[in-house]
Amino acid sequence: MTKRKIHLELIRMFAIFFVVANHTGENLYLYYLTVPETFSRLFFTAFSALDKTAVPLFFMVSGALLLPRTEDIKTVLRKRVLKYVIVLVLFSLLSYLYTLSFRLSDFSLWSFADILFAYGHAYSYWYLYAYLGFLVALPILRRMANSMTDREYVYVFLVMVLVKLSEFAVFYLLKDPVTIHSDFFPVIIEYTLFYPLIGNYLENRLDSDAFSKRNGWLVLGGILLSLALTAVTQDLYCRNFGGWTPENASVYIGNLSAIPSVGLYYLIRSLFLHHQPGPRLSRVLVFFGSAAFGVYLLQHIYLREFEPLAQLLRDALGTFPGTFLTVLLICVFGTLVTKLLKLIPGLRSLL
Numbered sequence: 001m002t003k004r005k006i007h008l009e010l011i012r013m014f015a016i017f018f019v020v021a022n023h024t025g026e027n028l029y030l031y032y033l034t035v036p037e038t039f040s041r042l043f044f045t046a047f048s049a050l051d052k053t054a055v056p057l058f059f060m061v062s063g064a065l066l067l068p069r070t071e072d073i074k075t076v077l078r079k080r081v082l083k084y085v086i087v088l089v090l091f092s093l094l095s096y097l098y099t100l101s102f103r104l105s106d107f108s109l110w111s112f113a114d115i116l117f118a119y120g121h122a123y124s125y126w127y128l129y130a131y132l133g134f135l136v137a138l139p140i141l142r143r144m145a146n147s148m149t150d151r152e153y154v155y156v157f158l159v160m161v162l163v164k165l166s167e168f169a170v171f172y173l174l175k176d177p178v179t180i181h182s183d184f185f186p187v188i189i190e191y192t193l194f195y196p197l198i199g200n201y202l203e204n205r206l207d208s209d210a211f212s213k214r215n216g217w218l219v220l221g222g223i224l225l226s227l228a229l230t231a232v233t234q235d236l237y238c239r240n241f242g243g244w245t246p247e248n249a250s251v252y253i254g255n256l257s258a259i260p261s262v263g264l265y266y267l268i269r270s271l272f273l274h275h276q277p278g279p280r281l282s283r284v285l286v287f288f289g290s291a292a293f294g295v296y297l298l299q300h301i302y303l304r305e306f307e308p309l310a311q312l313l314r315d316a317l318g319t320f321p322g323t324f325l326t327v328l329l330i331c332v333f334g335t336l337v338t339k340l341l342k343l344i345p346g347l348r349s350l351l
Contacts, residue, residue, distance in 0.1 A: 007272035009289025016292040018054030028323040045231035052254040056261035063196025064203030067145040134192040153201040211270035226259035294338025294351040
């Protein structure tokens with residue numbers, strides 16, 4: 001088991017935990033909405049901002065693994081795009097049947113087709129649509145990634161951060177929440193372009209000397225600063241524009257996700273460059289990390305079925321720690337289910 005493989009599995013573990021946590025509402029992800037004290041509210045708002053690194057981390061891992069490879073368009077379509085189309089249809093169908101309590105008499109092919117074509121039956125499956133977009137564009141992205149210079153990679157990152165910071169600046173200067181138009185600059189196509197490119201850069205282009213302890217502390221400082229700025233800005237927005245409501249909850253939470261996402265990837269890779277884990281720990285990381293996609297596909301069902309246990313844990317431990325523990329249990333349980341599903345012929349290659 002290579003060192004590179006193991007650190008990517010750990011990144012996947014962080015990502016899937018954040019994905020599940022992202023769907024817990026005010027019990028965990030948006031817990032800050034329920035906290036009256038200013039300092040505590042800022043702390044939990046920063047946690048919400050950190051939680052938004054979930055999808056970026058997945059796309060960065062995909063960019064790190066897929067962009068360096070050489071495959072023709074036919075192979076990409078057959079080996080990668082077709083696989084995720086099958087996954088999308090199969091698990092959307094399972095999700096649809098689940099909402100019907102598996103009453104086949106209530107099944108409507110046209111309703112399912114309409115749901116599938118529009119956005120997928122499970123709301124969280126939007127990720128699959130975005131990922132399909134990344135895979136379809138993969139041949140072009142590979143040519144782009146391989147021809148870019150290191151300076152151009154840094155340029156892409158800086159443009160993303162500056163564009164997002166400009167929204168903060170406008171808010172503070174004009175006291176008006178304004179967002180940059182999505183067509184303003186191509187690089188802010190985050191999931192199918194930005195994060196895969198940056199993942200490829202950190203994994204395959206950045207020299208190992210750049211992963212020094214000094215740089216690590218600087219990166220950690222950047223993460224903390226970005227989370228603090230996000231928390232203060234989100235808090236100020238809620239304070240002046242309607243209060244701490246679900247409608248206002250995520251206006252600025254994800255604006256600076258690029259910094260903690262890239263920073264977390266950097267820190268984990270740096271850790272494994274300097275400290276190689278032993279065989280036992282490596283097997284544990286690979287066991288859980290390799291099941292992350294399977295956990296994601298069924299996590300909305302797990303969240304619903306685990307709700308009675310989650311309530312017991314919230315009553316015993318408090319809302320935030322009880323839900324936090326529930327998310328951990330869902331990740332463990334989902335991993336075990338994924339490993340069992342992989343024993344079924346045909347599913348192993350999909351999960």
